[in-house]
Amino acid sequence: MSPKSSSKAPSPTAPVRGALALLVLGLAESGLAIFQWMQLVTLRGGGPTVCGISETVNCETVWNSPFASRVHEMLGIPVAGLGLVWGLVAVGLSALYLAWARAGRSVRPAANGLRLVALAGAVSVLVFGLASFSSGAVCPTCLGTYVLVLAFAGVAWRGLPGPVAPASGEWGSTLQWTVGITVAAFLALLLPGRATPKASDNISALLPPPPPVSSQGSQGSGQASTPPASLEEFLGSLSADQKQFIADGLAQYRASQPLPAVAPARKLYGPPDAPVKIVEWTDSKCPHCKALVEELSVLKKRVPEGKMSLEARQFPLDGACNPAIPRRGPDAPSVRCSAARAQICLEGAPDYWELREKLFAAQAFLDTERVLEIASSGSVSRMQLDACMSSPSTAAKLQEDSTYAMKHHISGTPLVVVNGRQAPPSAPLLYALVMAGGNPSAPAFSVLPPPRPVPAGGHDDHAGHNH
Template identity: 65%
Template sequence: MSSKSSKSAPATAPAAPLSTPVAVVALLVLGLVESALSAFQWKELLVLRSGGETVCGISETVNCETVWNSAFATRVHELFGLPVAGLGLVWGISVVALSALYLARARSGKPLTPVAHALRLSVFAGVLSVLVFASASLRSGAVCPTCLGTYALVAVMAVVAYRGLQGPRVPASGEWGPALTWAGVTALAVFVAVLLPGRSLSKPEAKAGAYLPPVATQASTQVGAADASTPAQSSTPLTLEAYLRGLPAAQQQLVSNALAMYRRDTPRPAAAPARHRYGPPDAPVKIVEWTDSKCPHCKALVEELAVLKTRVPEGKMSLEARQFPLDGACNPAMQRRGPDAPTVRCVAARAQICLEGASDFWSLREKLFAQQAILDTERVMEIASSGSVPRAQLEACMASPATAAKLQEDSSYALRYNFTGTPLVVVNGRQAIPSAPFLYALVMADGNPSDPAFDVLPPPSAVAHDDHAGHNH
């Protein structure tokens, strides 16, 4: 009986492995490569946020900067506290962690099905994310080469996960819970680990005027006769000391550092007469600034100056806007980076020079910088010709030798100062940090850096470099 029974019982074959080790190892390696690419893109974003040039800012249409500065990318950053590149890093590390966990469990003989499903779900979550990000990139009107590299890596990983991981491709009814738990807990742990140090990196710019006094100033509201229609210039502003005391500690330190750097500089006489000026020529504070149309810090400065003009008493400040395009095609101080075809930086610089005599110069300039993320040569011309200067007149001016000479004048003027990048701000002949609170404080001090009110500031810290340094050139 016993021998019969033994013959009829089928032999138990060893269970086939859930997936081939090669597929899991491939996912681990590809996850590492994707993580490295995301980290590189994040590093480049930090370069961009500090005003520097990225390696993939090749042309107007092949330009990571436009994609990274898009409204969608900014919204994602605000929502998650990490830029899109940071989220890519979280995803890549999650895939690496799950692949390593799978291999470790395989060696110890533990069940592999939950981790395999979690790995597959994570990979295909990446595919869905790529579809969303690629669609947003297309809407920005530019192609991001490093983003395309990420998309290619995710596509390869999806093929490996779909064809290389054996077993059911969709979890059974009772397997969804463990699979989602493994995938979710891993992603959350990595997200928190990246978020903690990452929150301090590449923050979106603060709202323009955040550290300037409101239009309805404290002194006027105390009187009780403030009129909402009364312009800021007619109200009594805060005293300089009260303004400085009311700043957050970090801004007080920034103003103190900026003041120390400003005091060390030697005033230089103007190298050229003003071509177009906001405010009176005898204002106690004369600001001259140089910008580049694609420089993010220049955009922030233009926005801050637009607010500053509404917050300072009338007649205390004058402003000149000059050009320093970061392109050797029109600026001899820069190296050529491509063909001689017109570039957005050069076109925007010439257009602003040709608008200098227009009554709507300042509003058109602010509109130009407001659309920086989607700016190309045609968009520049549309904006510049949307006001009082017809397009034909604008194009003729931009092509004239006189405009080229003015651009050369701006470049030569800027090179008299020891600056490392745009924006360059000069106040009463001295180089200044492009900080709105510092500029406002100087205006309220009538340009006197030794005003006793500055004594309320903390001592300056050791400043090795300008915190707002821009594109190296």
């Protein structure tokens, strides 16, 4: 009986310490992925994030990069969602390992799967890390993800029992469980992934379609002319969160003290007598400024003609050319100063707005030479640009922009002023103000919820970020 009994004896219990560590690491990575996804949704809704710290330490630049946008377009899930898929698979296989170890079953399929997941995670760290580096910014939460994933890989390869690679007869069960859990996690997150606004459609999706272009020969053409969306229609189309955001922005706008213009406009989009006059100050390397320039580009196409004028002014965050900013290094010209001077020198050019948008589109790779290359790619030659940028007149105009901004107690970029009052730099809010003729107490705003209290000592908008 003893030989027979010994043949039926359960196999030794597999060690579980490594699997427990992998379970904890998988849960931590999943939690961080959920946080990043929530921050991405906040960003797409026009709100501030916790890691938009500076020009170089800024998750938003990475999340809005062309690489991240392509991933979201192709897979239907943002990069943060893919991180959550990985975390859920890691948690699932770790739990499976622990359950099988407790039951006395072979843990090889789960152990092999955990090592495959660790390998996929290490490769992803390399790919996403290079993509983040190429965007010109550091994402702190992404770095946290990389640390957790690499720690997971170290434990999976050294803390689990058995050979590192699956044996020839183990591949079937390994892939069955690993691929099965991965597909289930991906499909479960596909719906919220598709519902997450993309960087490419964030602005356009929140604003009504552009008004039709009228022409003298349009009558009798057989085509119906659709009027632009009214303020009531626009507000009625918004979600509850979007309505709350506009209500909060309107409250800040109403509380702002209107000030007269310090200097006449040098470059104006739209008629000088437009009922809504927008003045904005930007810095070429400020990520929120890039977003604002993109939003304003869309806004110009969406509002009825003659309703709005737009004036662009400069506030480079560099003490070498802006006396309102403390000096932090040598007085050598920086990309911020060069871009500000170049934009001032383009103010007389017919392609000013187009070239300005090109400058901000190239923000991640912008240096002094790239500024000069873009600025001289249109109607202004390189020779004309060089002469203008070094002229006392350009320096005086930059000083004028800085003094003007300081009258509004600028605390960071971008700064947006509508009819003399500070306003949060949000395209939906600006659209609403334009459609209301600049009246923040228009009857249509009665559909909005009460504004939330503003945190003491600051504004809950992008202007509080000193990028």
